[in-house]
Amino acid sequence: MTKRTDMTRTSAGYFVSQETSIATDNPIVTPQASPPDILRCAYMELVVTDLAASREFYVDVLGLYVTEEDENTLYLRSTEEFIHHNLVLRKGEVAAVAAFSYRVRSPEELDKAVAFYTELGCDVRRNPDGFVKGVGDSVRVVDPLGFPYEFFYQSDHVERLQWRYDLHVPGELVRLDHFNQVTPDVPRAVKYMQDLGFRVTEDIQDEEGTVYAAWMRRKSTVHDTAMTGGDGPRMHHVCFATHEKHNILAICDKLGALRRSDSIERGPGRHGVSNAFYLYLRDPDGHRVEVYTQDYYTGDPDNPVITWDVHDNQRRDWWGNPVVPSWYSDASLVLDLDGNPQPVQARTDDSEMAVTIGADGFSYTRADENEGKLGNQL
Numbered sequence: 219m220t221k222r223t224d225m226t227r228t229s230a231g232y233f234v235s236q237e238t239s240i241a242t243d244n245p246i247v248t249p250q251a252s253p254p255d256i257l258r259c260a261y262m263e264l265v266v267t268d269l270a271a272s273r274e275f276y277v278d279v280l281g282l283y284v285t286e287e288d289e290n291t292l293y294l295r296s297t298e299e300f301i302h303h304n305l306v307l308r309k310g311e312v313a314a315v316a317a318f319s320y321r322v323r324s325p326e327e328l329d330k331a332v333a334f335y336t337e338l339g340c341d342v343r344r345n346p347d348g349f350v351k352g353v354g355d356s357v358r359v360v361d362p363l364g365f366p367y368e369f370f371y372q373s374d375h376v377e378r379l380q381w382r383y384d385l386h387v388p389g390e391l392v393r394l395d396h397f398n399q400v401t402p403d404v405p406r407a408v409k410y411m412q413d414l415g416f417r418v419t420e421d422i423q424d425e426e427g428t429v430y431a432a433w434m435r436r437k438s439t440v441h442d443t444a445m446t447g448g449d450g451p452r453m454h455h456v457c458f459a460t461h462e463k464h465n466i467l468a469i470c471d472k473l474g475a476l477r478r479s480d481s482i483e484r485g486p487g488r489h490g491v492s493n494a495f496y497l498y499l500r501d502p503d504g505h506r507v508e509v510y511t512q513d514y515y516t517g518d519p520d521n522p523v524i525t526w527d528v529h530d531n532q533r534r535d536w537w538g539n540p541v542v543p544s545w546y547s548d549a550s551l552v553l554d555l556d557g558n559p560q561p562v563q564a565r566t567d568d569s570e571m572a573v574t575i576g577a578d579g580f581s582y583t584r585a586d587e588n589e590g591k592l593g594n595q596l
């Protein structure tokens with residue numbers, strides 16, 4: 219159980235502690251095998267129902283670069299990427315996520331991935347030729363939380379396009395930044411991800427210790443993936459980074475000019491969690507895409523862990539703007555390794571939307587003045 223008294227409240231309203239305060243009473247057993255050494259989130263494979271509509275959204279509107287394409291599949295990358303792709307769009311019947319893919323430090327790490335997940339009793343498959351073009355020897359698993367995870371090292375190298383200013387657009391997407399996953403039991407998920415080598419950077423909790431979300435990293439930023447409490451396993455969003463805030467505003471302006479403002483679900487705004495400037499979009503299948511910039515360095519071993527109070531109305535939006543209900547409720551299905559949608563299990567802990575929106579909720583801007591105020595929709 220989390221003890222607020224063990225945390226230090228900062229002048230900005232969030233709490234810091236030296237180690238994560240998240241603990242589970244329902245753990246997935248820690249394997250004896252060492253986890254693979256993960257470098258970073260590398261790409262997502264998305265199943266889309268109308269490849270032409272998706273191509274228009276991701277290439278013509280958002281400006282991702284086409285590395286390779288055929289009649290059923292698009293391989294896209296961001297400006298600074300040198301591996302083959304950051305996003306695979308594959309035509310299929312059911313819009314869903316086929317893989318959350320991570321790059322590991324060396325080819326040998328794939329043997330560790332096989333041993334780690336085999337010990338966990340997961341469905342584990344290895345393809346020396348890769349499951350998609352441009353990527354070699356790969357391991358795919360359905361992890362203990364029900365998500366299709368992939369690990370690879372070998373990838374074709376392609377040209378980094380950051381010097382090709384002649385190709386850039388005002389809303390240039392420069393890097394893949396992170397995934398965000400919906401899972402019912404966040405502390406259970408955090409424990410498993412820690413066993414996989416991830417560290418918590420930020421979380422949202424209430425005073426009783428209920429955990430609503432947690433952000434976890436391998437690379438030295440706020441996260442490679444986040445676990446959001448809700449019915450799952452589902453994919454909440456995939457996120458690309460821009461260099462600066464004005465790039466995100468340019469995407470909004472472009473969508474307005476194209477009369478496609480209905481693609482904008484939430485934002486633009488400034489997050490409390492991560493401090494990043496953000497925008498949430500929905501693609502033609504409803505898959506959520508975040509555009510994000512200017513989070514912070516987290517690479518030191520004693521990087522402080524940040525905890526936000528679920529009733530702090532600046533946690534999700536630093537300016538106190540409301541979170542739209544669809545952002546809490548909607549998410550994409552994920553697939554098993556045979557391409558079938560994974561069954562979704564309901565969250566039994568309190569939902570963040572229920573405790574912060576409507577007459578049952580309360581929130582505060584200044585904890586000392588407004589704690590307990592009813593009825594703020596945030």
Ligand SMILES: [Fe+2]
Nearest residue numbers: 398455457508
């Ligand atoms: Fe995000």
